[in-house]
Amino acid sequence: MVSMFHGSNFVAVAMLTAAGLLPAHAGPKNRFDGNWSVEVITRHGKCDMYKWRIVVGGGKITDLQGNLAQATGGISARGRVAVVLTRGSDSLSATGSLSTQSGSGSWVSKSKGCSGEWRAERL
16 A cells, blocks of 8 residues: 555544644634544555544644654534645645544645545544
8 A cells, every 4th residue: 555645644634634744823713623543444546545534723723743744634513624745845625523532534636636434533
């Protein structure tokens, strides 16, 4: 299998990487803030499958598995997820929704030719 982001434990998120990796820039607290476990499943293409630890603060991703990638986008107050993960020249877009304890959605990486789904659980 081909690993997203050149051998790092990075494929597509899930998704949730919803935001901008700098805690100082996180917005006001929202009900989705906290620690999440996100499983990234490849359905098309040759990208690996992963399980990541993600920290959300102010509706933004403040940490993705030790700053594995840069994240932009976020999680709305209603739980809509819309994020883009970037590492080097590789990127991935993820969309979906969260409840207070779990969530799911889809992702696509045009740079790697892969796509699939993600599932999240609050830790």
